[in-house]
Amino acid sequence: MTMSLVTYELSDHIATITLNRPEAGNAINGALREELNAAWNRFRDEEDAWVAILTANGRVFCAGGDLKDGEGSVGTFAGTFWEKPTINSFESGMELFKPTIAAVQGPCIGYGLTGVLFCDFVIASTEATFAFPEVRIGVPTIVGAIRLPQRLRWADAMELLLTGKPMSARRAKEVGLVWRLVEPADLQATARAWAETLTEAAPLAQRATKEVAWRTADMGWIESVRFGEVMRKVAGATSDVIEGITAWREKRTPRWTGH
Template identity: 85%
Template sequence: MSLVTYELTQHIATITLNRPEARNAINGALRRDLNAAWDRFRDEEDAWVGILTANGSVFCAGADLNDGDGAVGTFGGTFWEKPTINSFESGMELFKPTIAAVHGPCIGYGLTGVLFCDFVIADTEASFSFPEVLLGMPTIVGAIRLPHRVGWANAMELLLTGKPMSAQRAKEIGLVWKLVEPDALQAEARAWAETLTEAAPLAQRATKEVAWRTADMGWIESVRFGETMRKVVGSTGDVIEGIRAWREKRKPEWRGR
């Protein structure tokens, strides 16, 4: 049985954690399957939008502390993982739009991955936590990413207490973008993904990359980089199609090239 499933329909890739008997805790095998799924999404030309979700009643129980290949940090005999940026949750370069559809507890490693998604849609029964400090370990990638997402004090509320945050509170601070009833979660995520596929995929990726890279650039460098990206995308067939469709007053047929 695959610990992560990958389904591609109508340009939308759904990546699903599939270890419900272990509350989707991240062991070494699940980590490898998850990284492979994100690599596939990044490289597959027909995949324009990604949805991260999970089977079972728990979105993710965090790292499996009984598996040294799955846990991050040291606790109970587990080992330090080498620093990396080539996995999705630790910051691989991926500029396709991504959505997290979260239900139930979303803990530690799972929350780190969710934070890398552009849109977090959660049901009212979801909760979020970084419990590492309660185990004597620091949170690393979450501590780097979370303050930029929700502000300093809100981030420290999660990072320094280790306590769960309700979906309602997460929506209040901006961690959750949209809050829905449990039976509407998957449909809401899918509907938003379909909305995203209405735009030109290469233009979306260039726009997201500009937003991402210029966060640490000066103004002149940012504008120069942005104009370079405009020229790169401006040479694609989708631009010709977009203008032609606008003139003909019809819906464009994007090809992603």
């Protein structure tokens, strides 16, 4: 499926979702956001899609929200973008338990960084930078302020959120925002290779494991264990469990079906 502002490509169980507005630094306007939401919805619902890579065309990963959306004025932008948040978008907390990877090159700003924060693995080029610049134009960061302290130490999160200044890729690796740092020429190949590694595991078992990790973050110990055991039984009723045990006994590579 190819869309004008976002592309979705599925190959060997790996979906690559690409921001495709390079002439505008992949800034997020209303149209791009609709297509991006559609791409994430497709990945969530498509049974053959096991792992997603979020990336972008051009030298800029994402310049943030498009201040010239609609009529080309900040007022119009505020009316069409900020005042109508997509609560169930990937960036705003869609329940999605398939593995996700962000492959980031160049500046990753505002809304783009919010999306990256929802990915399980952030692989960045040494030329990448990260910023939440909203406070420098008098606007609070909301979803980023909710998510970032859950991933970083408090002061490191506040460094990004309260100064609005860009953080280098090396600094982002140091504080834990970036998982793996690579040379620009190696970015896409590294992301693809890691996605292929992830597809070697049973996809339904992965999703159950990620869901347990996600949901139990706010649970007590007893509730967490009970929920985990329920998920173990759910996953245990799948065909992939039989295949995994059979492959282990036969000393061969399992052939997962996602069922």
